[in-house]
Amino acid sequence: MTKLETYLKRKKYLLKIMAWISIVILLVGLILAGVVYQNSKSILLKSKYEADQRILNQMTYNITFMDEMIRNITKHLYLSSDVAAIMYAKEENMVDISVKSNKIMSVFRSINSYIHSIHIYNAYLKQTYNVGGPLFLDDEQLTDWIVSSEPESKLKPLFREEKGVFSYLMYETAYSTGKPDGAVIVNISTEWILDQIKQINMEENSETDRFFILDQNHRFIQEGTVDNEIGAWLKREYNDYLEHASASEAVMNTGYFESGFNGVDYMITHTYIEQSGLTLLKLQPLSDTFQYLNRLRSSVMLVTGLILLSSLLLALLVSRTIYKPIRSLVKTVDTYKHPAASDDGFQDEVSYLKDVYKRSMEKLNIYDDERLQVSNVMKEYWLNRLVTEKLSFSQQDLQDICSKANLSLQGDQHYAVCVIRLDKFHSLLQRNSLKVMEILRFGIMNICSEIISGKYAHDVLDMKNDHVVFLLGVPKTDDNYVHAVSELISEAQDIIEEYYKITFSAAISPLTDSLNELSSRYRIALEYMVYSFIYGYSSILTEERIRGNVTSESVDFSKELASELVSNLKSGQETEGTIRQIFEEISQLQYFNAMIAIIKLWRIVKEHMTNSSIDIDQLSWIEATAVHGHMSDQVLSEIQDHLLETVSKSRKQASGSADIKQMYVVDAVKDYVERNYKDSSLCLSQVASLLKISSRQLSKLFRESVHMSVSDYINEVRLLKAAELLSGEDMNVYEVIEQVGIENKNYFFSLFKKRFGTTPKEYALQKQLKAFRSE
Numbered sequence: 001m002t003k004l005e006t007y008l009k010r011k012k013y014l015l016k017i018m019a020w021i022s023i024v025i026l027l028v029g030l031i032l033a034g035v036v037y038q039n040s041k042s043i044l045l046k047s048k049y050e051a052d053q054r055i056l057n058q059m060t061y062n063i064t065f066m067d068e069m070i071r072n073i074t075k076h077l078y079l080s081s082d083v084a085a086i087m088y089a090k091e092e093n094m095v096d097i098s099v100k101s102n103k104i105m106s107v108f109r110s111i112n113s114y115i116h117s118i119h120i121y122n123a124y125l126k127q128t129y130n131v132g133g134p135l136f137l138d139d140e141q142l143t144d145w146i147v148s149s150e151p152e153s154k155l156k157p158l159f160r161e162e163k164g165v166f167s168y169l170m171y172e173t174a175y176s177t178g179k180p181d182g183a184v185i186v187n188i189s190t191e192w193i194l195d196q197i198k199q200i201n202m203e204e205n206s207e208t209d210r211f212f213i214l215d216q217n218h219r220f221i222q223e224g225t226v227d228n229e230i231g232a233w234l235k236r237e238y239n240d241y242l243e244h245a246s247a248s249e250a251v252m253n254t255g256y257f258e259s260g261f262n263g264v265d266y267m268i269t270h271t272y273i274e275q276s277g278l279t280l281l282k283l284q285p286l287s288d289t290f291q292y293l294n295r296l297r298s299s300v301m302l303v304t305g306l307i308l309l310s311s312l313l314l315a316l317l318v319s320r321t322i323y324k325p326i327r328s329l330v331k332t333v334d335t336y337k338h339p340a341a342s343d344d345g346f347q348d349e350v351s352y353l354k355d356v357y358k359r360s361m362e363k364l365n366i367y368d369d370e371r372l373q374v375s376n377v378m379k380e381y382w383l384n385r386l387v388t389e390k391l392s393f394s395q396q397d398l399q400d401i402c403s404k405a406n407l408s409l410q411g412d413q414h415y416a417v418c419v420i421r422l423d424k425f426h427s428l429l430q431r432n433s434l435k436v437m438e439i440l441r442f443g444i445m446n447i448c449s450e451i452i453s454g455k456y457a458h459d460v461l462d463m464k465n466d467h468v469v470f471l472l473g474v475p476k477t478d479d480n481y482v483h484a485v486s487e488l489i490s491e492a493q494d495i496i497e498e499y500y501k502i503t504f505s506a507a508i509s510p511l512t513d514s515l516n517e518l519s520s521r522y523r524i525a526l527e528y529m530v531y532s533f534i535y536g537y538s539s540i541l542t543e544e545r546i547r548g549n550v551t552s553e554s555v556d557f558s559k560e561l562a563s564e565l566v567s568n569l570k571s572g573q574e575t576e577g578t579i580r581q582i583f584e585e586i587s588q589l590q591y592f593n594a595m596i597a598i599i600k601l602w603r604i605v606k607e608h609m610t611n612s613s614i615d616i617d618q619l620s621w622i623e624a625t626a627v628h629g630h631m632s633d634q635v636l637s638e639i640q641d642h643l644l645e646t647v648s649k650s651r652k653q654a655s656g657s658a659d660i661k662q663m664y665v666v667d668a669v670k671d672y673v674e675r676n677y678k679d680s681s682l683c684l685s686q687v688a689s690l691l692k693i694s695s696r697q698l699s700k701l702f703r704e705s706v707h708m709s710v711s712d713y714i715n716e717v718r719l720l721k722a723a724e725l726l727s728g729e730d731m732n733v734y735e736v737i738e739q740v741g742i743e744n745k746n747y748f749f750s751l752f753k754k755r756f757g758t759t760p761k762e763y764a765l766q767k768q769l770k771a772f773r774s775e
Contacts, residue, residue, distance in 0.1 A: 013326060013349040017319035018312075025311030033300045045267070048284075049256045052269040056254075056280045059211075060273050067276045070115075070168050070188055071155045077118065078170040078184045080104065086120045086129055087182035094135070101131040116165045119185040121146055145169065146183050157188070157276050159215035164190050190221050209284045214238075216277040233261050234281065238270065258286065329353055379405045383461040386515060387417070387469055387522045398515040408457040409473050414511040415518060418470040418485060419525040420448060423503040423537040424633040425466035441468060443500060448492045455484060467529070471518060474511060482508055486540045493538050498770075505532040507541040530591045536635045548588060555593045557585040562604060569608040574704065575647050583640045598639060605643065665691065665698070666705040670713070677717045678741045684710040718742060719755045726764040733760045 077083050082100040089097070105118065118131040119142060130137040141160065146169070157166035165187040171180035213221045218235055237259045245255070253272040258265060265286040272279050326349050333356050382405045385391060391398065402409050409415060422428060422440070429437060445460050445468050452458055457473040474481045489506045497503055507528035509521035528541040531549060535541065561582050568575040586597045669687055676682050687710060688695040702710050718740040725736045734745070742748040752760050 011349075014319060014323045016348065017322055018315045021315035021318055022308075022311045025314065026308055029304050029307035029311070033304050036300060045256075048267065049269060052256070052267075052282050052284070053254065053271070056269060056271040056282060059280055060271055063273060063278060063280075064275060066188070067157060067273075070157075070166075070186055073115070074155060074168045074170045074184060074186045077104070077186065083120055083184060084182075087122055087184070088124070089122060090124055092125055092127065097129060098135060101129060101135065105131045116163075116187040116189040118187070121171075121180070121183040121185070123179070123181045123183075142167070142185060146171065146180050157215075157278070159190075159217075159219065159221055160187075161219060161221075163187065166190065209282060212281040212283065214279040214281065218279070221278075230261060234268070234283065237268065238279075238281065241268075241270075326350070326353070379407060379459070380461065381405075382407065383459055383469075383471065386471065386518045387461060388519060390519050391516050393516070395514060395516070402515070408459050409471055409515065410457075411473070412476070413457075414474040414476055414478075414481075414513060415515060415521070416472045416474055416481065416485075416511050417509040417518060417521040417525045418472060418489070419467050419507045419509075419522070419529050420444065420470065420489075421467040421505050421507075421529055421532070423505055423532075427633050428502065440500065440502065444468065444492075444496055444504060447495055448489065451488050451492045451495075452485070455488065456481075469522060469525075481511070482542050482544065486542065489540055497538070503538045505529065505535075505537065505539045505541065507532075508543075510543055532635065533591065534587050534594060534636050536637050549590055549594075552589055552593075554585070554589055556589075556597050556600065557582045561585070562600075565604060566608055569605070569647075576644055576707065579640065579644055579647065583636065587636060594636070598636075601643075605647065662701050662705055665693070665701055669698070669702055669710060670706075673710075673714050673717050677714065677721060678739065680741045680743050682714055682741065715751055716755075719752055722748075722752065722760065723756065723763065726760055727767040733764070736760070 082104055086097050086100055101120075119137055119139070120129045120131065121127075121142070122129070123146075128137045128139060128142060129135055145158070145167075154170055155168055157168060159165075160167055168186045168188070169183055170186075171183035173180055212231075212234065214235075215221060218239070220231055237257075241257050253274065254270065256267060256269040258267055260266065267284050267286050269282040269284075270279060330349050330352065333353065382401055386398075386409075393401070399410060401407075422444075428440070432440075441462055445462060448470065449458065449460055452470065452472070459471045461469045461471070463469060472481075472485065478484070485508055489508075493503065493506075507525040509525040509528070512518065512521055528543070528546060531541050531546045532539045534549065535545070561578055565575060565578045565582065567573075568578055582597075582601060586594050586601075589597060668691060672687055672690065673682065684699060685695050688698045691698065699710060702708075702713070706713060708716070722736050722740045725731055725739060726733070731739070737745055737748050740748075742751075749759065752763070756763055758766070
């Protein structure tokens with residue numbers, strides 16, 4: 001590659017700038033030159049048209065003046081006594097006609113040299129007399145004009161090509177016949193008009209201009225002097241012009257147009273004389289018209305060339321100014337010998353710099369990723385130490401460490417720890433791989449972090465097992481942080497349960513002023529977390545919530561309930577109420593006391609159900625749960641439900657056929673209520689009457705089986721159906737009330753709020769919102 005090729009390759013962008021600037025300037029110059037040329041052409045054509053129009057106007061004036069004069073002469077002749085004597089004579093007196101005709105001709109021909117001849121028609125004698133020539137005239141064309149059913153127009157110049165004259169007719173139509181009773185015809189020589197054209201043409205001193213006159217039938221009056229080809233072309237172009245002329249041009253009866261014949265372009269100016277019906281045409285070659293315009297075009301081309309040269313010089317100056325910073329950047333890159341600085345594949349300077357920038361950013365991204373990885377390792381390291389170790393650093397040293405590790409726990413504020421633990425962790429671990437569990441923890445961390453970040457600065461640490469830890473920075477002015485954090489966690493619980501179909505519990509520690517105390521707050525939060533066994537899944541555990549358990553002085557459930565349970569188990573009586581009361585007292589105990597109480601309860605049930613056909617070993621998980629504590633997936637409410645179910649099965653087997661009868665009665669009541677809940681009169685007595693049983697006995701049987709009264713069950717069915725109807729979008733609250741058979745609206749609102757904890761309208765809105773989110 002030569003030095004010139006290398007130089008041009010390294011200056012591609014500079015050359016592009018120069019080319020674009022030159023092209024823009026040249027285009028602007030060409031556009032301006034074209035506009036000037038077109039405007040000049042338009043102005044020149046308009047000026048030429050105005051000059052031609054003045055000539056045609058002069059000819060029009062002369063012809064109109066002559067036409068008016070001939071009209072007056074014709075009228076005068078028609079009214080002359082000498083003419084009337086000849087025109088209305090009943091007998092032909094040759095001497096008298098000859099004398100009068102010579103007298104008429106001597107008078108008018110001496111005054112008007114352009115009068116060719118005068119004819120007088122006598123309708124009575126049907127004879128045409130010639131004034132100033134042979135007396136008798138045999139002119140069939142004139143006779144036809146006069147005696148036809150529709151005579152020619154009066155006082156209109158009629159061109160007679162074979163005679164070379166214009167004829168003016170003057171007559172009056174007889175009332176009886178409807179035809180002229182006599183006529184005067186004045187003939188005007190066309191030579192006079194042609195002489196006018198020659199004279200004007202000589203005055204204009206234009207050898208190439210030509211004038212033409214067309215009569216009413218578009219015939220040339222100088223037909224013998226007009227070339228057949230150019231005449232036919234001119235008539236065709238003029239007729240075509242008239243067909244396509246605009247309304248305004250048609251009204252003006254004057255104008256011009258351009259056309260070509262035999263390779264020559266012509267400008268054709270026309271004027272129509274309405275009074276005489278003649279059309280004047282002036283034909284002039286455009287080459288004569290544009291001779292000055294051609295000079296202007298040459299000048300414009302010269303100026304355009306000068307503009308082009310100037311544009312090249314200007315483009316060079318401007319492009320070098322614009323290119324200066326790019327040149328500096330290229331030199332800088334070349335100086336540092338960047339790996340991308342190679343002529344191979346070089347397109348232009350901007351592409352070159354773009355490639356250098358791209359490669360540099362790729363390296364920077366690699367450096368940033370490496371730095372971020374190191375930063376994340378350091379961040380996780382110090383978070384782990386803050387949570388698991390009681391550090392001996394000063395507060396200021398810990399603040400510096402947090403700053404260097406890019407932690408959010410910086411500044412003068414309080415600190416707290418929030419532990420989030422997956423519910424049913426061991427069950428989830430059995431169903432999912434470690435990778436899936438890691439993804440679940442990651443999703444929980446991200447969602448909770450996003451929600452909490454709206455109000456509190458925080459850092460998150462994944463403990464790699466069943467829980468994650470949030471270290472919160474709480475402003476010193478925030479006196480109600482526990483409530484605020486609880487609301488944020490509750491919001492996160494709703495989202496995670498909706499999208500991941502899993503739940504988690506959370507424990508919030510008290511505040512501390514020292515970063516050294518975060519490890520102790522972490523242990524406190526873990527201690528709070530064990531109470532999720534008592535408070536169930538999705539619980540949020542705080543110092544205030546578990547204070548009753550921690551401060552409880554009881555170590556076991558009451559002896560009275562234990563005795564009552566033993567008695568009921570032995571006698572086979574209902575034990576559900578007693579068991580529920582025992583679990584209620586257990587839920588008030590400290591965690592470890594609650595575990596011991598559950599073991600004691602299990603042993604009581606095991607000891608007094610040995611004669612039952614239910615396999616007592618199926619209750620062994622209760623003891624296992626109490627022994628393993630919070631490591632189990634079970635919670636207190638589930639233990640209670642399983643125990644109640646087991647005892648209930650035992651009692652049902654012991655009760656035998658009586659229980660079967662009771663079951664049939666209860667099922668019949670349920671079926672009837674579910675079919676007739678819309679009946680507002682539905683009640684206990686109505687159902688008892690239908691089943692042929694007393695209301696009191698039915699009430700007892702139903703309550704023992706279902707643990708609620710018949711009336712309560714009717715209301716429960718109605719409320720559940722109302723809730724189902726409200727979940728849709730087609731019925732309002734009052735329509736729903738009518739559908740479920742409750743007549744008192746206030747009573748319905750009271751029952752509904754007591755059952756669902758919210759008003760019917762709020763319940764419907766919540767269901768619709770949840771359905772919208774799931775979509």
